[in-house]
Amino acid sequence: MIPRFIGKSVLLLGGTAGVGLATARRFVQEGARVALLGRNTERGEAALADLRATAPRAEIRFIRMDAANPAEALRAADAVGPVDILVCSAGPSQPPCLLKDLPITDIAVRLNEIVLPPLHMIKAVLPRMEARKSGVIVSIASDAAKVATPGETLIGAAMAAITMFSRATALEEKRHNIRINVLTPSLIANSPGAELIFSDAFSSKLFEKAAAMAQLGVPEPEDLAAMVLFLASNEARRITGQAISINGGISVA
Numbered sequence: 001m002i003p004r005f006i007g008k009s010v011l012l013l014g015g016t017a018g019v020g021l022a023t024a025r026r027f028v029q030e031g032a033r034v035a036l037l038g039r040n041t042e043r044g045e046a047a048l049a050d051l052r053a054t055a056p057r058a059e060i061r062f063i064r065m066d067a068a069n070p071a072e073a074l075r076a077a078d079a080v081g082p083v084d085i086l087v088c089s090a091g092p093s094q095p096p097c098l099l100k101d102l103p104i105t106d107i108a109v110r111l112n113e114i115v116l117p118p119l120h121m122i123k124a125v126l127p128r129m130e131a132r133k134s135g136v137i138v139s140i141a142s143d144a145a146k147v148a149t150p151g152e153t154l155i156g157a158a159m160a161a162i163t164m165f166s167r168a169t170a171l172e173e174k175r176h177n178i179r180i181n182v183l184t185p186s187l188i189a190n191s192p193g194a195e196l197i198f199s200d201a202f203s204s205k206l207f208e209k210a211a212a213m214a215q216l217g218v219p220e221p222e223d224l225a226a227m228v229l230f231l232a233s234n235e236a237r238r239i240t241g242q243a244i245s246i247n248g249g250i251s252v253a
Helices: 018-029 041-054 070-080 106-132 153-176 192-197 201-213 221-232
Strands: 009-013 033-038 060-064 085-088 135-140 178-183
Touching (some): 033 041, 085 106, 106 178, 135 153, 178 221
């Protein structure tokens, strides 16, 4: 197979683990230059080692930053320069819980940690994409954006914000030949998100029921990565503004 992304610059928010790292592997295997963004230097260095083992000649780097801070999002965009493809795959740091069990002081904190990073990075890279009349953006949200689920009041609200922000921006940016899509998985096996969910008794029970409904199998990071690369490729040149579920049959939202 001829590599599809030779010479392309790819920026991955949350690219040090899970879906982000699986996606980075696929991009470096297909010739892309990859920059990973994250808050944890140790995880960033481990991810770089993983990618170098995958593609020893690949041009890769890690930038430590917190995209919840708009100044840091702009700094990262400046450091990377022109970006062909942005992938945002950062997620929540706390497992799902019932709203009655969540302190009111946590509402803004948890919404901001999920919503702000992808929105800031999308805004930060758009001017350069607009100037070049080209670009692809893919965000990883959640089926919680589409299906109301007990325990996912805040997560669902945050993911719905990411999804609608992306879809509305896709309409605004199509005249610049910029395509923006969202993936909305449910449970992703072998990922930090799954570890977080199954570390808690309530969310573990909730998602065990969901997993039983995935009769095609619970998706893994590689399943999401394959769709990201498709959406980033010329094969998907007519696709924008879509929210695509990859969930093994848990729902058809």
